Amino acid sequence: MSSPDDTRPEGPPPGDVAPIENETEGAEVVETPAPPAHDELRSPVLEALAAKLGDALVATELVPGRDCWARIRVDAWGEAARVLRQELGFTYFCYLSAIDWLPSPYGKSEDDTAPAVVDSSAPLDHGTTGGATRFQLIARVERPGTGLGINVKADVPDDDLVAPTWSHVYLGANWHEREAWEMFGITFAGHPQLTHLYLPTEFEGFPLRKDFPLLARMVKPWPGLVDVEPMPGEEAGDDEEVAAE
Amino acid sequence: MTALTERQQRAYIGAIAAEARVNVELETEGMTLNIGPQHPATHGTLRIVVKLDGEQVIAAEPLPGYMHRGYEKLTEVRTYPQVTTLVNRIDWLGHFANEVPFILAAEQLMEIEAPPRAQWIRTVFFELARQANITLFLGDLGAQIGAITPVFYAFRDREHILNLMESVTGGRFHPNFDRIGGLKDDLPKGWIDECKTVMGRVQHFCDEMEDLLFGNEIFQKRLRGIGVIPPDIALSYGLSGANLRASGVDWDLRRDRDYPLAWKHADFKVWTHPDGDSFARCWVRLQETRESAKIVEQLLDGIPAGPIMAKVPRIIKVPAGEAWVSTENPLGEMGYYIVSKGDLGPFRCKIRSASFNNVSVIPWVMKGVYVPDVIAILASLYFILGDIDR
Numbered sequence: 001m002s003s004p005d006d007t008r009p010e011g012p013p014p015g016d017v018a019p020i021e022n023e024t025e026g027a028e029v030v031e032t033p034a035p036p037a038h039d040e041l042r043s044p045v046l047e048a049l050a051a052k053l054g055d056a057l058v059a060t061e062l063v064p065g066r067d068c069w070a071r072i073r074v075d076a077w078g079e080a081a082r083v084l085r086q087e088l089g090f091t092y093f094c095y096l097s098a099i100d101w102l103p104s105p106y107g108k109s110e111d112d113t114a115p116a117v118v119d120s121s122a123p124l125d126h127g128t129t130g131g132a133t134r135f136q137l138i139a140r141v142e143r144p145g146t147g148l149g150i151n152v153k154a155d156v157p158d159d160d161l162v163a164p165t166w167s168h169v170y171l172g173a174n175w176h177e178r179e180a181w182e183m184f185g186i187t188f189a190g191h192p193q194l195t196h197l198y199l200p201t202e203f204e205g206f207p208l209r210k211d212f213p214l215l216a217r218m219v220k221p222w223p224g225l226v227d228v229e230p231m232p233g234e235e236a237g238d239d240e241e242v243a244a245e
Numbered sequence: 246m247t248a249l250t251e252r253q254q255r256a257y258i259g260a261i262a263a264e265a266r267v268n269v270e271l272e273t274e275g276m277t278l279n280i281g282p283q284h285p286a287t288h289g290t291l292r293i294v295v296k297l298d299g300e301q302v303i304a305a306e307p308l309p310g311y312m313h314r315g316y317e318k319l320t321e322v323r324t325y326p327q328v329t330t331l332v333n334r335i336d337w338l339g340h341f342a343n344e345v346p347f348i349l350a351a352e353q354l355m356e357i358e359a360p361p362r363a364q365w366i367r368t369v370f371f372e373l374a375r376q377a378n379i380t381l382f383l384g385d386l387g388a389q390i391g392a393i394t395p396v397f398y399a400f401r402d403r404e405h406i407l408n409l410m411e412s413v414t415g416g417r418f419h420p421n422f423d424r425i426g427g428l429k430d431d432l433p434k435g436w437i438d439e440c441k442t443v444m445g446r447v448q449h450f451c452d453e454m455e456d457l458l459f460g461n462e463i464f465q466k467r468l469r470g471i472g473v474i475p476p477d478i479a480l481s482y483g484l485s486g487a488n489l490r491a492s493g494v495d496w497d498l499r500r501d502r503d504y505p506l507a508w509k510h511a512d513f514k515v516w517t518h519p520d521g522d523s524f525a526r527c528w529v530r531l532q533e534t535r536e537s538a539k540i541v542e543q544l545l546d547g548i549p550a551g552p553i554m555a556k557v558p559r560i561i562k563v564p565a566g567e568a569w570v571s572t573e574n575p576l577g578e579m580g581y582y583i584v585s586k587g588d589l590g591p592f593r594c595k596i597r598s599a600s601f602n603n604v605s606v607i608p609w610v611m612k613g614v615y616v617p618d619v620i621a622i623l624a625s626l627y628f629i630l631g632d633i634d635r
Contacts (some may be wrong), residue, residue: 066353067569085481092496094571095597099584104321106453127584128567137596138582140569144480144494151569151582172483175605176590183317198310198634208318 039064039149045088046070049150052083054220058155071129071153077137078164078190080152084141085169090150093170094140096177098156098184101126102134102210133158135186139166139173156186165190183208275303280619282311285294291630293607295619302619305611307604318632320594325351325425328594329405332581334434337599338381339372341410347594350570350583351425354563357556358505361549362415363427366506369544370410370422371572372537376447377406377462379534380574382627383454384526389624390467395457402450405443412436425561427554431482437545444545447538451531459528460481468524472610475521482609483602484629486577487533488626490517491525498573511540523625530627562589575602576632596635600628616621 039062046060049070056076061069072080084090091245101124124134142149158165165188166173177188178197185206188194196203205212281292290311296304316335320328324563332343345367352358359367407417413432414420422429458464468483474484479492489496497515499508516532518525565587571580577599584593603626 069567091477091480092485093481094578094580095483095582095595095602097582097595099593099595106377125586127565127586140582140597144489145496145501147498149569151567170483171478171481171609172602172605175601196310198313207315210321212318214318214322 038062039068041146042068042150045148045150048088049080049083052087053119056080061129067149067151069151069153070154071128071131074137074154074156074163077154080154080168081139081141081166081169081173082148084152089143090141092142092144093166094142094149095139096139096166096170096173096180098125098186098208099136099138100134100184100208100210101131101136105185106212123128129153131155135161135184137163137180137186139176141170156159161185162187162189164188167191182206185209263411265511268345278616281308282420282581289587291604291628291633293619295611295616297616300615302611302614302616305607305619307607309604309630309633311634312630314628314631315631316595316635317594320596321459322590324589325591328591329423330419330421332596333421335596335635336378336574336576336579336600336629337418338378338629339374340377340416340418341420341422342368342378342572342574343579344421345371345506345621346421346570346572346579347581347583348425349506349572350520350568350581351561351563352505353568353570354566354583354585355425355557355561356564357426359427360430360552360555362551363555364505365507365510365544365548366428366432366553367423368511369548370413370420371478371506372541373409373440374546375537375575376534376541377403377410378405379530379537380447380450380532381625383451383458383527383534386624386627387458387464389620390457390458390464392461392464395454396448398453398457405446409440409443412439424554424557426557427552431553432548433485437548438513440545441542442544444538446536448633451535451538454531459531465524467621468625469522470518471523471618472614472625473522474522474606474610478606478609482606484577484606485602486573486575487529487600488526488577488603490515491529492521493517493519498571498578498634502571507544508540511543513540513543524627526627560589563588563591571597574599577603577628577630579632598632598635600630600632601635604633 001170042062046068046173047063050057050060053072053076056073056079057070058073059071101148103125124131131153135156135158137154137156139152140149141152154163163186165177167177168190174192177191180186181188181194182196182199183206207232247454276297278295278297279292280295282290292308292311294306294308295302316331319331328347329344332347333340335343380399381401385395387393387395407520411417412421413430413436414422474492476492479489480494484492495515495517500515513536516529516536518529563585565585567580567582567584569580571578578597579599580597582595582597583591586592611619614622
């Protein structure tokens with residue numbers, strides 16, 4: 001369904017992916033609220049989610065009084081949506097997208113126009129709740145009328161970028177999945193109409209992947225970095241310039 | 246699946262019947278009408294392909310993307326302070342309001358908070374952006390329904406708000422005034438009094454609009470009962486802001502969430518409407534503008550003294566982490582999910598804009614309506630194309 005991605009080699013991915021993929025490791029990480037962080041509003045949600053999803057809930061994280069995260073196995077992604085909406089009352093769909101954890105081969109170097117080297121064997125540095133794969137889905141749903149929401153993540157296997165669709169549970173996920181599909185190349189199984197939303201139909205490549213070059217930058221380097229370079233004789237942490245009054 | 250209103254049911258059955266008629270019974274051909282890419286009120290370029298049977302819409306498919314500027318990609322090669330310049334242009338009528346959630350998310354990761362004076366002025370500016378935005382909505386609403394006068398009134402009164410913005414920030418449309426840790430400048434002398442005068446004008450403008458439009462019989466006939474969105478559908482599509490409150494969901498992030506901003510010091514009412522139709526959406530926005538002017542009037546009297554900038558390093562590096570902050574913007578919930586790796590710029594910045602979700606309901610809500618209703622529904626859903634095509 002998705003057009004072939006010409007920036008990454010087709011076929012089996014590099015060898016480092018296989019061991020990460022293996023299920024025993026996924027099962028090993030299953031120990032829900034590891035940090036003793038507690039929040040009267042959010043802890044019950046994570047506990048209920050753990051009870052409903054069992055070992056499909058890979059990791060959770062909670063910042064008391066602020067926000068909570070849950071990482072779910074991708075095969076339970078659709079079930080998670082159903083549980084969140086119908087059983088836990090998170091009826092408001094906020095957004096669904098993806099994160100490409102590959103370190104940008106282009107970096108932030110403004111003058112470097114040399115072709116980038118995609119090092120897909122480099123270890124990926126995942127953020128909150130960790131991760132095992134290059135692509136991670138992220139979605140957010142909320143309980144209307146409250147300030148309570150939850151961020152849900154799922155690792156999408158590198159060799160098979162497919163996840164179950166949310167569009168039957170949260171109707172709004174339809175467009176968000178179309179966007180994630182064309183921008184990241186993640187296919188959503190069961191999606192009613194996986195067609196281009198923003199991009200022209202014949203567009204090739206997946207623009208929000210880290211190895212997709214920002215073509216405008218390749219043609220003309222951005223001069224903006226000049227403004228934030230340290231002044232001569234100043235350290236990066238210098239707060240002499242703080243506008244106090 | 247969901248409880249449809251009686252009207253929706255009839256419309257839905259009508260649409261199915263219409264499709265069957267076109268295809269089978271009479272072997273007539275349905276007509277495909279291409280609305281756009283111009284928006285009737287030039288809020289951008291949205292194309293909607295509408296399949297018609299006679300005057301009735303069988304299917305409507307919005308085709309956005311004519312203005313996509315790739316902000317999510319661009320943020321990855323910008324530093325944090327540079328991003329505010331970009332996000333100003335997402336909802337260009339609510340300019341300043343776009344900057345605030347991004348700055349708050351960055352501040353959350355850096356674990357700093359703007360000084361109280363900056364928080365209050367931020368809130369005042371946020372509400373001014375809301376008024377500038379919705380003022381124009383009310384004017385354009387008239388224009389799209391066929392009343393020409395309101396749009397001139399709207400431009401006249403919005404100008405006062407933009408002048409207020411300009412006298413502080415130097416920019417009428419793109420203030421780029423919010424900084425991590427505070428604000429760029431303090432208020433000039435005499436601004437508060439001037440702002441109070443303008444708030445009086447905004448209140449007066451709302452009264453005028455109510456007289457001109459909302460009591461008008463044609464206006465009511467065009468909008469009442471048109472494009473009904475029940476609350477569960479609205480939530481499922483992620484509608485937010487006035488569109489959601491018009492479906493009877495009592496939810497305003499300004500009231501229900503805790504921000505390091507000054508809304509908690511203001512006394513305001515969150516208006517909802519039980520009908521969920523186009524009229525309700527417009528009416529809720531009108532009331533929202535009035536409440537917004539009240540918030541500003543209240544806050545102006547209490548702006549605390551003190552610095553407008555917290556202590557931040559000259560070169561801003563945001564510590565590694567992930568943060569989500571969204572605010573109740575003029576168009577609805579606008580939020581940023583920032584993934585930071587401790588660099589000068591975000592590693593990934595997901596921009597959740599209100600109009601994207603608000604417009605995604607169009608295929609659902611336009612099934613079975615008639616051609617003139619298409620424009621009325623588009624007008625009442627109120628979107629800015631920059632907010633769809635980020």
